[in-house]
Amino acid sequence: MKACGLVVEYNPFHNGHVYHINEAKKVSNADCMIAVMSGTFLQRGEPAIIDKYHRTKAAIKTGIDIMVELPYPFAVQSSYLFAKGAILTLHKIGVDSICFGSESGDISPFIAGYETLTQNQSAYKKQLSIGLDEGLSYPVASKKAYQEIGLKPNQIDLTKPNNILGFSYVQAIKDHQLPIEPFTIKRTNNNYHDETITGSIASATSIRKQLLQNNYSADEVDYTIPVETVHQLKEYKQKATTWHSWEHYFPLLHYRVQTMSLEELSSISGMDEGIEHRIKKTARNAASFVDWVSKIKTKRYTWTRIQRIFVHLLTNTKKSEMQLLEGISSVPYVRLLGLSEKGQEYLSQQKKKMDIPLITKLRRNNHPLLSMEERATNAYYSVLPTKNRFELFKQELYGPVIEKK
Amino acid sequence: MKACGLVVEYNPFHNGHVYHINEAKKVSNADCMIAVMSGTFLQRGEPAIIDKYHRTKAAIKTGIDIMVELPYPFAVQSSYLFAKGAILTLHKIGVDSICFGSESGDISPFIAGYETLTQNQSAYKKQLSIGLDEGLSYPVASKKAYQEIGLKPNQIDLTKPNNILGFSYVQAIKDHQLPIEPFTIKRTNNNYHDETITGSIASATSIRKQLLQNNYSADEVDYTIPVETVHQLKEYKQKATTWHSWEHYFPLLHYRVQTMSLEELSSISGMDEGIEHRIKKTARNAASFVDWVSKIKTKRYTWTRIQRIFVHLLTNTKKSEMQLLEGISSVPYVRLLGLSEKGQEYLSQQKKKMDIPLITKLRRNNHPLLSMEERATNAYYSVLPTKNRFELFKQELYGPVIEKK
Incomplete structure (x- = not known):
């Protein structure tokens, strides 16, 4: 079975994500779709609107075969470490390719950009540092540094969040010489940070904004998210009493x-x-x-x-x-959050090839990264009433969500 | 002016406390009544039901002339350090005597007990340690150790919380050779820990229990507390949205x-x-x-x-x-929480004699103990809504409460 990996947050899982899964399947020609997802807290430093299990359920019902967790210390990081953790995890679970969204939908400028950057790494760092010392913001200083080392804006615009992430995935694959083919598809939806919904494919930011503003009702955004997301949002609110902000x-x-x-x-x-x-x-x-x-x-x-x-x-x-993360060149485990029947089939073969543990239940003292994960999950649930907190935490101990499509 | 000191928590200020003030005034023949009070958290390890300023106001209106704060690190401690901090504070503000409630109302067994204990200090400690190692609880092991060194139960029963505290006050005065005369009056109210109210003088425990159980209403206990306490309880609930438990x-x-x-x-x-x-x-x-x-x-x-x-x-x-407290033989400052007109008159003379600062407003970096106090106050208010929390904290910066009787 061929597997394609996606790096996701699904906060929440929406129509743009469904489009991404379908397109990735086409370009990669994969049988099994595997996603690595941040758990409780996300890359931009925010609590997820609903917990990882409810986000996982919606995704498994709607196209993902295997969902694994990006460990907390990689998840809440700038793009380089975030991408490194995600790619190293996808590698261990055996993906043949990855597919990410970008502004252009063309992979070649990412590859060319990587070559230019590796050849001028120290010059880039020096220029970046000069820019920051001049009082520029990080994105502006970074853009200027890229220009200084000869990375042309028309090749790849590294001020766009999705391009930065995509570039970091390519970088992680190349830096670690992993046998993973990178694909990219053109993004069709709004800009990453757009705050207003203008169609059935909207940014997660705009959907969250609507969800949290409209008296915590999913009705206003139901044409931008699959029915399974509506269902999971409602179920989570019932179990937890609220969504998280x-x-x-x-x-x-x-x-x-x-x-x-x-x-x-x-x-x-x-x-x-x-x-x-x-x-x-x-x-x-x-x-x-x-x-x-x-x-x-x-x-x-x-x-x-x-x-x-x-x-x-x-x-x-x-x-x-x-x-713990410094100089790391492999992840110490892969933690399974959920899987479909096809995912089970894939894993029954893949498990034999894995040289690190496939974790299905949170146990104590397995690994320092896991105890950080447990702390993060406890902190995430800590704002809920005691009873609801305990009930929701049980999933961490029970193991992955198994869903029929 | 002659001053008499009381060591108090006033959680809340009730009729038994009014009786204590009046009797203390009689036996000590003092003009000015000074109380040293735990601030936000109390000796038995509990949050005060209402904050220090509202407890202070009720007491100043009902017989106390000067209220000073027992610093946090002394307040939440076993009786020895609690008493030491209280007595050293009262000494600095110039009291001539102290007066505490006891089971017998007779000071002589406290003095005799002190003599016996100081002469057999190491034997006492050894016996206490043996008892604890045998698995006895602290109070039982301590009682047994006192008996072993010849302190007879009919002299002074050191398993009663009020006797332990009284004994510790005497101990602190004698240990530091302070010019303070100790008085004691017989307690009329229920036992310290009694949970039910049986008359107009009831234990603070039973009053708190009623206050917190009866839908946070003061009406059920108003015959056990002065009208000023009823007023302050209501005012605090309005400002804070709740009492604390x-x-x-x-x-x-x-x-x-x-x-x-x-x-x-x-x-x-x-x-x-x-x-x-x-x-x-x-x-x-x-x-x-x-x-x-x-x-x-x-x-x-x-x-x-x-x-x-x-x-x-x-x-x-x-x-x-x-x-910071180890081997301390003086307090670094006295912090004023409130005073009456008579209290102001007393202080205008006393201030000149003091060799340590009289703190009226919480400032930063004055002393490590004060920054602990600020932390404790922040933790105490932290369960209130943001707006109420900020409003109440202002009193820490404004300075003491001044009340006409």
Whole structure:
């Protein structure tokens, strides 16, 4: 069986994702579709709107055969480490190809861009550092540095989030010389960050915004998401009492910052260059999460960077723990979140070839990354009423979701 | 002006406390009544039902002239350190005497008990340690050790909480050779821990129980508390939206334990003998605060001891910070919470004689103990809605309450 891998967040799973799965199947000619998904907290430093199991169920019912988890320390990271964790995971589960969405739908500028960048790595870093020192924001400094080393904007625009991610996937494959063929398809939907819905294929950002604003009802967005997503959103709200947004975590975060010393704050992953002073100072009159981040934000400290720091603070993730990832060239395990019947068939063969454990249930002390995962999941559910929290956490212990299509 | 000191918690301020003030005034023949009070968290390891300022207001209106704060690290402690902090504070504000309630109302057995104990200190400690190793609870082991060194139960029963506290006050005065005369009056009210109200003088425990059970109404207990307490209870509920009980803090505590490593837990003050393992393990199915403590409780780990650990966990108080108290023979400052006109008159003279700062407003970096106090206050208010939390915290910055009687 040929397998194609997708790197996803499905926050929530929408029509654009269905399109992506179908197109990826065509271009890769794969029999089995495998997705690696961030669990509780996402790449841009946000809690997922519903938990990983309910997102998994919607995806398995609608085209994904196997869903595996991107471990927390890779998930809440800038694109390079995020992509590295995702690609190394997909490699271990044996994908022959990957397929990602891009602005152009053409893979060649990604390959050419990789060649240019590897040949000019140190020059790029130097230019980036100069740009940042001049007070430019990270994306602008990065774009300027790419231009300086000869990467032309018409080849590949590395200021677009999807191009950056795609480029990072290619980079991870090439850096580790993995036997994975990269494909890309042209994105049809709105821009990544678009906040308004204009058709049946809309950005996840705009769908989330609608979901959280409209009195937590899925009715306004049901033409942009598969029926299975509507079903899972409703089921999750019933089990959890709410969907998740950063504002739910604001009192917890605020309490944490006000009872931690500056020294303790500075031990948290991502807390660099003295930002802890700014976080502590602004806590005194932060009226909400959004208000707080807007008070901390500077050119250098982008919204996303601050949100990632807040995720690590909430999950109590230390700089010292993130050192586990340094120089890593393989993932220590693959954790299964869900699978279809075809996925089961694929795994019965693939399992024999795997040289690392395939984890189906969360157990204690299996691996430091798994205990970080457990902490993250506990932090994620911590804003729910006790009874609901315990009930939902059980899935972490029971193992993967198995669904017939 | 002659001043008499009282060591109090006023949780809440009730008729028994009014009786105590009046009797103390008689026996001490003092002009000015000064109380030292625990702020946000109390000696038995509990959040105060309403904040320190509202408890202060009720007391100032009803007989206390000056209210000062017992610093957090002394407040949430076993009787020895609690009494030491209280007596050293009262000494600095210049009291000539103190007066406490006891079972007998006779001071002589306290003095005699002190003599016996100081002469047999090491024998007492040895016997106590033997008892604990035999698996006896702390109070039982302590009672047995007192008997072994010749302290007769008919002299002074040191298993009664009020006698233990009274004894500790005498001990602190004598140990530090302070010019303070100790008085005691016979307690008229119910036992300290009584849970039912049987008359107009009832235990604070029974009053709190009624207040928290009866849909948070003060109407059922108004014949056991002065009208000013009724007024302050109502005012606080309006400002804060609720009164405080441990259950409000359960989700925060639970979140903390589930996102902290065993190593981090063991750095918290009071976390000894591996209790962190038991706390972590029982967290997995603790349905409420009361349920959790009952699952942790052993003969050696009494309810109070566990509650104190939980307070330190909530306020993020480390063992290393508590080392500040070791061998301390003076308090570094006195913090004023409130005063009457007579109190102002007394202080205008007393201030000149004081060799340590009289703090009226919480400022940053004044003293490590003050920043612990600020953390404790932030943790205390953290369960309230954001707006209410900020509004109430302002009093910490504005300074003491000044009331006409």
